[in-house]
Amino acid sequence: MRHKGPYVRGYTELVPRSGPTSDMFMSFGVLVLKANEIWQDCAGTGDERIWLLAKGSATIAWGEREQEMFRPDLFDHGPWVLSVPSAIAVTIKAGESGAEFYRCATDNPLQFESRLFTPSECMSEFRGEGMMGETSTRIVRTVFDDTNRPESNLVIGEVIGVPGKWSSYPPHHHPQPEIYHYRVQPEQGFGFCAIGETPYLIKDKDTILIHDQEVHPHVTAPGYALWYLWVIRHLEGNRYGVQTVPPQYKWVTEPGAEIWEPKRNQ
Numbered sequence: 001m002r003h004k005g006p007y008v009r010g011y012t013e014l015v016p017r018s019g020p021t022s023d024m025f026m027s028f029g030v031l032v033l034k035a036n037e038i039w040q041d042c043a044g045t046g047d048e049r050i051w052l053l054a055k056g057s058a059t060i061a062w063g064e065r066e067q068e069m070f071r072p073d074l075f076d077h078g079p080w081v082l083s084v085p086s087a088i089a090v091t092i093k094a095g096e097s098g099a100e101f102y103r104c105a106t107d108n109p110l111q112f113e114s115r116l117f118t119p120s121e122c123m124s125e126f127r128g129e130g131m132m133g134e135t136s137t138r139i140v141r142t143v144f145d146d147t148n149r150p151e152s153n154l155v156i157g158e159v160i161g162v163p164g165k166w167s168s169y170p171p172h173h174h175p176q177p178e179i180y181h182y183r184v185q186p187e188q189g190f191g192f193c194a195i196g197e198t199p200y201l202i203k204d205k206d207t208i209l210i211h212d213q214e215v216h217p218h219v220t221a222p223g224y225a226l227w228y229l230w231v232i233r234h235l236e237g238n239r240y241g242v243q244t245v246p247p248q249y250k251w252v253t254e255p256g257a258e259i260w261e262p263k264r265n266q
Helices: 019-024 247-253
Strands: 010-015 027-033 038-041 047-062 065-071 081-084 090-107 115-117 125-127 138-144 154-161 178-185 191-195 198-202 207-210 218-220 225-233
Touching (some): 010 207, 027 038, 027 047, 065 090, 081 138, 090 225, 154 218, 178 191, 218 225
Antiparallel strands (some): 047 090, 081 115, 125 138, 138 154, 178 207, 178 225, 191 218
């Protein structure tokens, strides 16, 4: 799903929970606020919601609590992420620098405790180090999953594809639907994502929808960094937890795997 040009002011729903994208079972969008603008996310919709600060400064209030937050950019700084049940209203007031948030919502009848995840809790993990000649080293920030938020119907995190390297690798799949949303640095850069056997050129602000059995590896163009937000919707009776790697790709991560390397002076 291509998004050309800058985001418009206010809230833009990128993935509706109706029509052709209803099989994602969740909605996803972006909120852009100028300095001191206020946005309210009402309670009583039946949806749990996630608000993730992409950049800028804001004060976010929920229940009896509020928190000031600041994120200079999404490549070098971890996210602030607020998770609330359907009964809790959220109010966001942008700071002097303005603010940009991503929002995801899905149905959930449980009235669990709201929780704010801080940047210090969303630590950057370097995955792929010491494997496959460092060709799939990437940064992963898992905000929450079933290990620390089992009451939620969602899983959320960030990945940063390192210039010239692969991520979401080895190729894998899972039955739960997943949304990927991309930002590129510098913005004119690109990457590639394969959904099954179909390749897609990825540009800044694009969104990819992933369904059951669709493998989805990525590669980032040299010279550029590829940030993407990933959100997974648990299925009733089949919650996300384990990825399936097709057998033809498993061997690349095994200790001592013999991977061809070029030889000089031949």
